[in-house]
Amino acid sequence: MTSSSAQRLARVLIASVGAVYILIGLWYFSVSPGYGLAATVLIVAVAALHFLTMRAALRDERPPLFPLTVALQAVATYVPDLFLPSGWSGVAAPMLGGAVLVTLPPRFGWPLVGLMTVYAGAVIFPYNPVVALFYGLTVLLTSGMVHALVRLVRVTSDLEQARAELAEAAVLRERLRISRDLHDGLGRSLTAIALKGDLAGRLMDRDPAAARHEVGELVRVAREAAQDVRQVARGYRELSLAGEANRGAALLESAGVGCQVHLADVTLPRAAEEALAWGVREAVTNVLRHSAATTCTIATSRHAGSVRLEVANDGVPAAGEPSGDGKDAAGGKPSGDGKDAAGDGSRENGKGPGGGGPSGDGKAVPGGGLTGLAERAAHAGGTVDAGRTPAGGFRLTMEVPA
Structure with missing residues (x-):
């Protein structure tokens, strides 16, 4: 039931109650025409005031000129x-009781309705105890029914608003997931495609066989990227720590960065392993894009119920500064226009993980990648830290419960 349909139902029922009590008021014509006319005017006035109060209450508002109307x-x-x-x-008291309950706080409304119930029965009791009981119960039950109808409409409206907010939140979460998966997943693949394409171009003349091999590798990585996109669209991505570490090491080696992998023999929960795998992928991508490293280490270790991942490299030179041998991290000479060996300037020297530069204390200023990685770690109950090492390199650390 929607809030609009609940409002229509409540208005019909409340108007029907008012119409019934107007008909009861017409009974006074059987006593005398004067009493009948006075009773009709009064009951119509009570019903009109009651309807104004209820219409405002159904919109979760106070009636106009409140409390004068009540x-x-x-x-x-x-x-x-x-x-x-x-x-x-x-x-007339049953309609007044409903108005009291929907306009006053319960600590005042219900005691007043109780007094109205007792008074309605006491007035009639000397003449007919059975009718007195009926009048008293009518005041209590009608007031409670009107209050319940108004509460139903308000709760239905609140639930409808909550559903809309939950749907909007779900859409925002899905957009965030897609954005994060595209950044973390495709970043490494596109970087690898650029590096292997550049390497194939440089090998084309002097070693055609090696160039063909690199082109084949480029095609393989492109197909993996296409598969990644399909998995992002389906919302299903299953990563393994060992698989990401081995692929990252192979990619770094092909870019001229020596890499060692040391993974502890630990069985991890699914969420923790995927978080660490994403950490490896993000760290490898950033070594390729934002450093001039020549060596990199990927290692995990167990500490007091948690597993710690460290990805450390030896090169975070100042902006525009080449590595020690004058070559870039891919093993090629920097081009004349200041771009890296991939030809697109993607290796932004001096940047930290996620593209954020190191701050004055050596900590990385969070960029999009590091922020997304921190969110993944938090989802698994862990933390992420990144910054320069004392030796001038860069280290990304992630710790998750084992």
């Missing part, structure tokens, strides 16, 4: 007891 309804309910016979207030 006060006028109370006057029209109880003052006529002074001149109309047969317990007039018992006819």
Whole structure:
């Protein structure tokens, strides 16, 4: 049930209750025409004020001129007891009780409705105890029903708003997942394609066989990237730490960066292993794109119920500064326009993980990649840290529960 349909249902039921009590008020014509006319005017006034109050309450608002409207309804309910016979207030009190419950806090509303119930029964009791019980119960039950209808509409509206907010949050989470997976997953693949394409171009003349091999590797990485895109679209990506470490080492070696892998023999929960695998992938991508490293180490170790991943390299030179042998990290000479060996300037020397530069204390200023990696680690209950080493290199550390 939507909030609009609940509102329509509540309005119909509340209007029907008012119409029934108007018909009951017409009974006073059987006593005398004067009493009948007075009772009709009064019950119509009570019903109109009641409807105004309920319409505002269904929108979770106070009625216009509140509390004057409720006060006028109370006057029209109880003052006529002074001149109309047969317990007039018992006819109008059920509508007043509903108005009291929806406009006043429960700590005031329910005690007042209790007093109205007792009064309705007490007025009639000397004449007919059975009718007195009926009048009293009518006040209590009708007031409670009207209050329940209004609460139903308000709760339905709140639930509808909550569903809309949850749907919006789900869309935002999915967008964040796609953005993070594309950055973390395709970043390494595109970097590898650029490096292998550049290497194949440089080997084309002097070693055609090696160039063909690199082109074949480029095609393989491109197919892996296409598969990554399909997995991102389906929302299913399963990574292994060992697989990512081995692929990262092979990619670094092909780019001229010596790499050693030391993985502890530890069985990890699925979430923890995937978080560490993403850490390896992000770290390798950033070694290739943002450093002039010549060596890199990928290692895991176990410490007091957690597993620690460290990816360290030896090269974070100042911006534009070549490595010690005058070559870039891919093993080629920097080009005349300041670009790296891949030809696209993607190796932004001096940048930290995720493209963020080191701060004054050696910590990395978080970029998109490091921020996404921190979110993945937090999802697995872990942490991420990155910054320069005392020897001038760069280290990315991730720790997750084992």
